[in-house]
Amino acid sequence: MKRPRMINRKGASLPTIRRLPAYLQVVRQAEQDGILVISGTTIAEELELEPIQVRKDLAVTGIAGKPRVGYVVKDLIAALEHFLRWDQTHTAIIVGSGHLGTALLGHTEFRKNGLNLVAAFDNDPVKVGKKFHGIKVHDAQELTAFIQKNSVTLAILAIPTHEAQEVCTTVVLAGVKCIWNFTSLKLRVPDGITDVLIQKEDISSGYAVLSVRS
Amino acid sequence: MKRPRMINRKGASLPTIRRLPAYLQVVRQAEQDGILVISGTTIAEELELEPIQVRKDLAVTGIAGKPRVGYVVKDLIAALEHFLRWDQTHTAIIVGSGHLGTALLGHTEFRKNGLNLVAAFDNDPVKVGKKFHGIKVHDAQELTAFIQKNSVTLAILAIPTHEAQEVCTTVVLAGVKCIWNFTSLKLRVPDGITDVLIQKEDISSGYAVLSVRS
DNA sequence: TAGATTGTTAATCGATTAACAATC
DNA sequence: TAGATTGTTAATCGATTAACAATC
16 A cells, blocks of 8 residues: 655655754844844855755745845744744643653743643652643643643653553544654554644654764 | 765665664564564554565665565564664763753663663752762763763763853863764864764754644 | 565656856 | 846756565
8 A cells, every 4th residue: 555645835845844943043043143134055054054955945935035135034034933833823732741741841942933832741640730840730631631621732742652552542532633752652543533643753763873873 | 065975884875774773673572572583564564664665774784584484583683783883882971961861861772772871961069969860960070081081982962052062062072973962053063073973853853844744 | 386575676756956047 | 247146947866666586
């Protein structure tokens, strides 16, 4: 059986999408520094990429630059944020309030990018009721009710591997459409459900690149 | 100026290298389950990939399968581990013992993959001297001396962005050849040093994919 | 044997890079 | 104007996929 290649918004390739946040970071920094206009060449130098790649990537956002000048910083930020949908609020929860979950809760950059973390969940009674970085830890039993009541769209899984599939099933049945999976397990959605997006954050891939190349 | 495309061991592409850990995980699980021989088709099904891609990827490790049968589980594990250099010990330190650093210290899977975490470092006096997951937190002042004394090859950076470049410079000057960068800063090695490998673990890329596709 | 699977060679697909006209 | 930069079209490069002979 052949699965169709995933098609992305407006024809942007996966590698392009993955580079956009780095551009946004550079351009936001430029704005902080009071710079009004920035060229693709400058962004490329900053990130050690080729200028042509930066221009091609930025083009997917629909931004129009001015020859000889570059891109208006304010407009470029808006274009990148809009393309990434980081100008909209995404209501999210984190399941698991161990060290990784807490680290993610404290990742303030998320807020700038539209991610609204509204709750954490844990099955450890010692943690339930506590607050980390201002976000309350709820009992994992309340997952389904909370998701439905608060129209949570994204669930971030920072739990032990052996709990991952069960939690995945629970949150999907409760209506979550996106899962950000920080466990090493390949998750499966319940049969018959097709409109769920699962993004795996794979730390061992990075380690593989590091050890093979060194 | 044109930078040459990075060439990897035995011609394995970057995407291939990044998939290998997933294969290893599946095959190790098979071994646990008492399975002696596994086919590329089976691995592909498990990971929702195409069988041809799995076979091509496994080929880079030099493993030879048997038509109609598959690969000997024990041999395949050995081949993957050896290709990834996960059969060797890599002496590593973690700089930063906040939640992320502590989460990484507690990531037991690393040990199975040759990563020997020997120390953590922090500049918070409250944390110095404590132990997390059996690993002692040292004063960041001791970084250089420790690296040189213990021939540390890998430094994992789990520190605030604004400290990242300084720590990078310190550990590189002390002799570290590999940096695993969990901050969002693009790091630069000091002038004249060329044989340092920096791998950036980019969480915002994953979030970008998630929000663009949803 | 029949049929499943490997591994090689070729074809396709897609991403990156190059070339260059347009432009400010 | 001269020169830097954009953005488009074409070329190249590399990764994935297909086809199929070999094999157990």
